[in-house]
Amino acid sequence: MTAPANDRFAAPRPTPKPGLMDIAAYVGGKSKIDGVAHPVKLSSNENILGCSEAARAAFRDAADRLHVYPDGKAPALRAAIAARYDIEPERLTFGDGSDEIFALLNQAYLEPGDNIIQGEHGFAAYAIGARACQGEVRLAKEPNQRIDIDEVVKQVDDRTRLVFIANPANPTGTWLTGEEIARLHAALPPSVVLVLDGAYSEFCADPRFDDGLALARDAENVVVTRTFSKLHGLASLRIGWAYAPTAIIDALERIRPPFNTSIAGQEAAVAALADTDFQARSLALVAQWRPWLTQQLGGLGLEVTPSAANFVLVNFPPTPGKTAKEAEAFLAMNGYIVRGVGNYGLPDAVRITIGLEEHNRAVIDLLAQFMAR
Numbered sequence: 031m032t033a034p035a036n037d038r039f040a041a042p043r044p045t046p047k048p049g050l051m052d053i054a055a056y057v058g059g060k061s062k063i064d065g066v067a068h069p070v071k072l073s074s075n076e077n078i079l080g081c082s083e084a085a086r087a088a089f090r091d092a093a094d095r096l097h098v099y100p101d102g103k104a105p106a107l108r109a110a111i112a113a114r115y116d117i118e119p120e121r122l123t124f125g126d127g128s129d130e131i132f133a134l135l136n137q138a139y140l141e142p143g144d145n146i147i148q149g150e151h152g153f154a155a156y157a158i159g160a161r162a163c164q165g166e167v168r169l170a171k172e173p174n175q176r177i178d179i180d181e182v183v184k185q186v187d188d189r190t191r192l193v194f195i196a197n198p199a200n201p202t203g204t205w206l207t208g209e210e211i212a213r214l215h216a217a218l219p220p221s222v223v224l225v226l227d228g229a230y231s232e233f234c235a236d237p238r239f240d241d242g243l244a245l246a247r248d249a250e251n252v253v254v255t256r257t258f259s260k261l262h263g264l265a266s267l268r269i270g271w272a273y274a275p276t277a278i279i280d281a282l283e284r285i286r287p288p289f290n291t292s293i294a295g296q297e298a299a300v301a302a303l304a305d306t307d308f309q310a311r312s313l314a315l316v317a318q319w320r321p322w323l324t325q326q327l328g329g330l331g332l333e334v335t336p337s338a339a340n341f342v343l344v345n346f347p348p349t350p351g352k353t354a355k356e357a358e359a360f361l362a363m364n365g366y367i368v369r370g371v372g373n374y375g376l377p378d379a380v381r382i383t384i385g386l387e388e389h390n391r392a393v394i395d396l397l398a399q400f401m402a403r
């Protein structure tokens with residue numbers, strides 16, 4: 031006898047809950063190329079300068095305490111972040127990367143059949159977490175590869191629980207002004223959580239940009255997330271944090287795995303936050319080379335989406351011989367790993383992390399050859 035598709039109790043073997051096997055697992059940026067000994071990885075928006083020396087030293091010091099459980103409330107890091115951003119320490123929570131915070135938000139607020147809204151090219155982790163909770167993922171159109179507030183608001187219905195906005199966004203690099211974020215917030219029902227993912231916020235220097243912390247301070251439904259993976263170059267240590275109203279923190283803290291951030295990660299993050307010189311060098315590198323790359327790529331006839339992050343999204347023509355897929359393969363063959371973003375609904379684009387001067391120049395030289403083939 032065959033069990034009905036979702037009679038999981040009568041199934042001959044364990045069956046994941048409905049919808050789970052429809053989730054496409056997250057695919058990270060590649061880090062290897064067959065036959066290339068030391069490729070340059072420009073595929074995951076990591077910090078090409080590495081990380082702060084002080085963070086590295088803090089990580090080494092933590093080696094003496096590998097047998098000790100961490101304090102998941104991260105008291106020293108909590109105090110350091112609260113002081114740096116002038117925010118209330120009790121309104122913070124920490125995650126195994128900000129990715130874990132998105133998953134916890136979905137778990138805390140979504141019941142099966144509820145929905146989240148994100149941009150059509152939005153970051154994959156939000157949707158994976160929502161689908162794991164049997165939530166529906168609603169994609170708002172992004173004309174010109176940029177979030178459109180009216181398109182987001184159009185998607186809201188009485189089952190909407192969360193709206194995820196990365197600002198600046200990945201993989202497009204586009205961003206919303208503080209005024210647009212305020213307009214979006216004003217248009218959402220108070221029961222909807224607005225998540226402002228600031229993974230790349232430090233890289234946007236435009237005065238019209240707003241990191242959302244002030245909005246989160248005053249509103250009852252705004253969460254700002256940040257990470258040590260990008261500017262601070264600590265992607266492997268997995269430290270993300272969220273600033274949110276006390277009631278939201280209270281909900282998240284009930285389900286957060288108690289030891290989710292490591293001692294080494296917390297202590298390296300404290301050191302990284304204090305190293306403003308490393309941060310300034312990292313920002314200066316992006317500020318110098320992002321416009322250069324944009325201009326040079328434009329000179330090759332390629333359209334670059336205006337980016338406020340530590341990467342650029344390059345749009346290729348669909349012409350055989352000149353496509354994004356072929357460009358990615360050509361760069362790989364020559365030792366440069368970039369990121370095709372077909373899985374973000376952008377089959378004609380490639381995302382390139384800003385590299386060191388020699389990397390940026392090499393990428394331009396290679397793409398000049400590619401376009402001239």
Ligand SMILES: Cc1ncc(COP(=O)(O)O)c(C=O)c1O
Binds near residue numbers: 075
């Ligand atoms: C928009 C965005 N948010 C969050 C993250 C994840 O950051 P974390 O390393 O803190 O999990 C990334 C990483 O690529 C990202 O692009």
